[in-house]
Amino acid sequence: MNWAVLDILGAIAFGISGTLVASEENYDLLGAYILGFTTAFGGGTIRNLLLGASVEGIWIQRNLFIIAFVSITFAFFFPHKWKSHFTHTAVFFDAVGLAAFAIQGANYAVSIDAPLVAVVTAAVLTGSGGGMVRDLLTGRKPMIFYSEIYALWAAFAGLFIGLGWISGPYVVTVLFVALIALRVASVYYKWTLPHYFSAQKRIGFDPEE
């Protein structure tokens, strides 16, 4: 489980995810490519911009572009009837992308000697940034804000890697699988963080009274 594999898994998973959203919005083929590429490469671009790292590197990932292109094309022409059975597959792919890019983003931040808070932010931005841009461009509320636990798993990945607890390919693979499992379980069991109203209740002020 090295960088190249994480990059490839993330590009495929988020390319498909962007295309599925484009299909739901009935975008045309070029719209699907734009949304798919934005979802696949948006997180890393935002991370590099905000960390002050070079963004030129994004344009020389020739093989990743081809992989994303093929994934998007496949997902766009994949029969609708089969897609509708694949909602859980979509959640799974999105979790794969989140896990792959969160780890990759944290590794990248560590490699440029960024401070811990930047490592955690890089993990969150790289893991969820592409999906956030995807949701903004389609006028949806970013998943990071309302759904089951999402960004927290990316933040944990950043924290563990930033603190140096995770190193070596085997431990990274364990983290990768654990992140996917935790994200899928969050959706399946509807895990949530404290919300505003529950926060109020917990300290004794029920706003609905």
Place this chain on the structure above:
Amino acid sequence: MNWAVLDILGAIAFGISGTLVASEENYDLLGAYILGFTTAFGGGTIRNLLLGASVEGIWIQRNLFIIAFVSITFAFFFPHKWKSHFTHTAVFFDAVGLAAFAIQGANYAVSIDAPLVAVVTAAVLTGSGGGMVRDLLTGRKPMIFYSEIYALWAAFAGLFIGLGWISGPYVVTVLFVALIALRVASVYYKWTLPHYFSAQKRIGFDPEE
């Protein structure tokens, strides 16, 4: 048809386009300036950020700022009754901006030796990025995603320039006029790319069955 002329035409066209949207949303005068400037200069700014090129250059285009300022002011105070007859003029101006900035963006990317995929992306981003920010800031779905063929013409400009097929002022002028004509024709004849549902039908799965 050199860089300076393309810059001026694009700034005027997109400044007016942003102001027309601001008028429709009943924004105040400062809102019209912000939206007009964002539309006129947003595409080039996003392109420079994503290509890793310098963005300081944006702030020293003194004459372009003045031109955009005058265009916005004029469009804001232009009588509503006359504007409503000018819907087709608005499409025309937007097409002028798209063509001017797509060519200019591609030229810019070539001038900094960016790879072909970055040249095409620069053409699309510079041509349509300002309008995309305009639509996001006003809560509209970006035109690039739902309307008649839009970004494809910018992508073609990027491809032709990136492959070196277009050079010299005369050929560039022909491309510029062709892009405007193709975009206007797209709206007039309602040309579209394959959409999701038609893609399904073509391969034999009609989701509406």
Place this chain on the structure above:
Amino acid sequence: MNWAVLDILGAIAFGISGTLVASEENYDLLGAYILGFTTAFGGGTIRNLLLGASVEGIWIQRNLFIIAFVSITFAFFFPHKWKSHFTHTAVFFDAVGLAAFAIQGANYAVSIDAPLVAVVTAAVLTGSGGGMVRDLLTGRKPMIFYSEIYALWAAFAGLFIGLGWISGPYVVTVLFVALIALRVASVYYKWTLPHYFSAQKRIGFDPEE
């Protein structure tokens, strides 16, 4: 009234502002942190990106992060019943953030020898950019576009500082207090700039006739 104080006041005020919006949208705790930090640090980040200034500096503001973190946590768990009495306090805090960051943004732009138009833009972006990102991420129309006079006060701060009329801690403090007072007065007395329809009326074309 030096840079450090302006930074702290702005981070507290915008952190609280982001959390209040997150509460209204019933976001979870992590959503409140993301929105609070985005509002508190988004304006400065956008300014640095657009001015071509270094963004690495954002990640080493350790004390500001802690201050924002505490402010957001406090605002999130602050009882709802009390919050609803504090609408005017929210406007006040937002005005404090706008004033603090507009002055700080203009000072920053002057310190890197940016031209006047960039100083004014830096004041507007730093003062209102965080709130703009906050509104985009929650699907709201940016306050800068529809409300009582907002960005104009930031623009004035940029103009005065860019022209060198404001220098020395005492004069800056006067400007700071004046900006807050003007923004609060704008809301209280519903001051607005000319809108599209009034612009039409003024020159004799009433579109509602």
